Amino acid sequence: MTDLLWQKAGVQTNAKIMQFLAGNDVLLDREIFLHDITASKAHVEGLARIGVISAQEMADLKRELDALAEDFRAGRFVLDERYEDGHSAIEARLTERLGDAGRRVHTGRSRNDQILVATRLWLKEKLALLEVHCRAIADVCLQRAAQPALPLPGYTHLQRAVVSSTAMWFAGFAEGFIDNAWRARQTSAWIDANPLGTAAGYGVNLPLDRTHTTQALGFGRMQVSPIYVQLSRGKFEMAVMEALGSAMLDARRLAWDLSLFTTAEFNFVSLPAQYTTGSSIMPNKRNPDVVELLRASYATVAAARCEIEQLLSLPSGYQRDLQFSKGSLFHGVTHGLSALELLPDLLARMQWNESAMRAAIEPAMYATDVAIEQAAAGVPFREAYRAAAQAAQEAGQGRTPESSLSARSSPGAGHDLQLDALRQRLESLSA
Known part of the structure; x- marks a missing residue:
């Protein structure tokens, strides 16, 4: 050394x-x-x-x-x-x-403001990448939501509930990742503050041109107080991890759906071969390992955030404990971004099995439609609810998934997905 x-x-x-x-x-x-x-x-x-x-x-x-x-x-x-x-x-x-x-x-500088400014620049770069990935995922979801809708069982409590569609499924994740992209941008604006020139946390006896370094490094503002600069270490990193974690939560739920839908019991989805692996002992197996690791990846991000949070039981000023935040930060952010990067291609190439999805839609799944139709005709809803429950197995007579979806006229539902509004929100990120 x-x-x-x-x-x-x-x-x-x-x-x-x-x-x-x-x-x-x-x-x-x-x-x-x-x-x-x-x-x-x-x-x-x-x-x-x-x-x-x-x-x-x-x-x-x-x-x-x-x-x-x-x-x-x-x-x-x-x-x-x-x-x-x-x-x-x-x-x-x-x-x-x-x-x-x-x-x-x-x-005029300390390793304290050196690490802070370098990390802050790195965080801004990674948040920009997070926004790019979330926008790409949302774009693919909107493209697929605009394709002809296929009937898909809608579940609550993992039990068949009402008729849904592939378009509704994609639209739901599209809006989620639009929000995640906005959160990445808003978090970037929040942490866009230059700590350089605050030295070890108390300033120096030099008239440092902090306005120049703020502009030269592309920061939106100067982080004024040297003491707050030190207080913000870990706090800003956690904000980035929370923005990334928000996207990873949606990725985890999406991966959970695909994990279920690709089983033989559901058989709703087929994955591209590149996203599956074989068993080391069972020749008949193709395993959705990529989807399973996508599902698990939130744990890596959450653990990194938790480790940083646990380090912050500190008084004001710099403490060496914060050195340990770097490893968890770099690992958590890098892993989370690499997971999200895989999603656009996976979502673009996965295939629905229409016959299996149709077969899973049973008559009782129209009972909610029946109850609401009767309520709209003047029957008190709770009375209509009980009548529909008693005749749930007959509720599907003369009905099809398409008729159920076309009647679902509430904004965002099957007949009114409002994809144009979602597309406009996504494209406003480019403005």
Whole structure:
């Protein structure tokens, strides 16, 4: 490991203690290393604007930061155990290349605001990706909802309840993922605050140009209070995990439906072969493993959020406990996004089995239609309800799934899906 940024003369370090302190921090920092470099460039510009470094030093530092970024992308520079973390690696590289100019790069900043600004940029990037995935899922669902509707049993308590349709099923998840896309955007706006320039949480005795770094890094606003900057660490990450978790909850319920619908007992859905696997012992099996792991993926996101929350039993100011938030954050967000990325193609290519779905619609599933028709004709609803219940098996006489759905005229129901309104909401995200 290179010389520690905080090392002082006469203080000995212990290898085991240092390993515990560092853990896999430097490896995790690979995830945000390029964002750390970007923020370092903005910081260098800010130092030049207040005369702490010269214009030439700024140009040299920015050139070497660009070179470091390119070397990292190309694999010529590897962030590994030679360094305590990504921040020290940047300073070590700049010092090696530029001497005293490299040693000046840390003026006016702390590793606290370094990690915060790099993570904040990473979170904004991932929220944008979350919005993209949710919009793609919603778009596929709307396309399929616009196709001719096939009858599909509607369930409550996992019991056959009323006639539904494939169009209603797709429309439901379309609206869910439109909302998830909006939540991703709103969360991004909420966390879009620049923490750079607050140092260790109490500011510094320099007139740092925080307005410039805010604009240079593309933040919507400056996060003003240095103390709140530290208070927001973990809090903002949890907000991102909650936005992602909202989408993953819908993905889990969708995956649950497909898990049931693909069983031989239901036989409503066939999945593309690429989304199934075989058994290691049973030659007859094709297992919906992708769907099952999609269903399980919410647990990874929820566990990551829970771990971050449990770390936040802290007083104000920075505490080293927060180092442990990085691993759970990176793992949870990366896994959740990779799961969502699979859904658009899966939903576009899954196939409904119309004959099995029709066969599952039994006469009693029209009883609700009968009760409401009688109530509309003037019979008190509770009386109509009891009569329909007593004659539930005869309720389907002369009825078809299509007639039931076409009569369902309440907004959003089978006859009035309002797909145009949903499409408009989705497209407004592009405005």
